[in-house]
Amino acid sequence: MLDPYRCLICGETYLGQEIPDRCPFCGASFRHFVPAAEWIDYGKVEMSEQSYKDIKAAIDLELNNSAFYKCAAGKAETQITQSIFKRLSKQEMEHAELLCKMIGEDEPPLPDVTCSDSDPENMLDAHKRESRAIKFYQEAANRAPEPRVAEVFRALSEIESEHLKISSVYR
Ligand SMILES: [Fe+2]
Ligand SMILES: [Fe+2]
Structure with missing residues (x-):
C-alpha cells in the first residue's frame, strides 16, 4: 500500500x-x-521580535538566492548545470514560502538579480551565497528561543551546506 x-x-x-x-x-x-x-502543521509560529527580524532577513536571502539561481539556469552552459541551477532555485523558493508561512505574511516578489554568462563564475557566486546563508542560519538558530524556529533554521543551515557541496563539485 x-x-x-x-x-x-x-x-x-x-x-x-x-x-x-x-x-x-x-x-x-x-x-x-x-x-x-x-505530520504536524505548525502554521504561523508565535515568536520573539528577534526571531521575526531573522525570518524577514531569511526571506530576503532566500528570494535573492532563488532569483540568482533562476538567472544562472537561464544562462547555463550545459544541460547538467541548467538542471542543477533550476532545482536550487526551486528549493530556495520553497524555503522562502516556508518562512513566509511561519510569520503569516504573503510572499514578496522575486527581486531582480544579475548573474554571469559563465557556469564556473556562477558556481563561485553560489559558493559565496551558500557560505553566507549557512553562517546566518547557524547564528539565527543559536539565538532563537522558539524550538520550531531554531529547528527550521538548523534544517536550512544543513540544506545550504548540501548546496555548498554541489557548488564545490561543479566549480
Ligand atoms: Fe535556502
Ligand atoms: Fe521538505
Whole structure:
C-alpha cells in the first residue's frame, strides 16, 4: 500500500514507496520525513521580535538566492548545470514560502538579480551565497528561543551546506 510521507520542514508530501534521501522540494534530510498521518502543521509560529527580524532577513536571502539561481539556469552552459541551477532555485523558493508561512505574511516578489554568462563564475557566486546563508542560519538558530524556529533554521543551515557541496563539485 502506498503510504505517503510528509516533510516536517516544508510540509510537502512525497508520493513514493520509500523515504527519499532528501526532500525533493526543500532539500531537508530524510530524518525530517514522517508518515503523513503523523505530520504536524505548525502554521504561523508565535515568536520573539528577534526571531521575526531573522525570518524577514531569511526571506530576503532566500528570494535573492532563488532569483540568482533562476538567472544562472537561464544562462547555463550545459544541460547538467541548467538542471542543477533550476532545482536550487526551486528549493530556495520553497524555503522562502516556508518562512513566509511561519510569520503569516504573503510572499514578496522575486527581486531582480544579475548573474554571469559563465557556469564556473556562477558556481563561485553560489559558493559565496551558500557560505553566507549557512553562517546566518547557524547564528539565527543559536539565538532563537522558539524550538520550531531554531529547528527550521538548523534544517536550512544543513540544506545550504548540501548546496555548498554541489557548488564545490561543479566549480
Ligand atoms: Fe521538505
Ligand atoms: Fe535556502
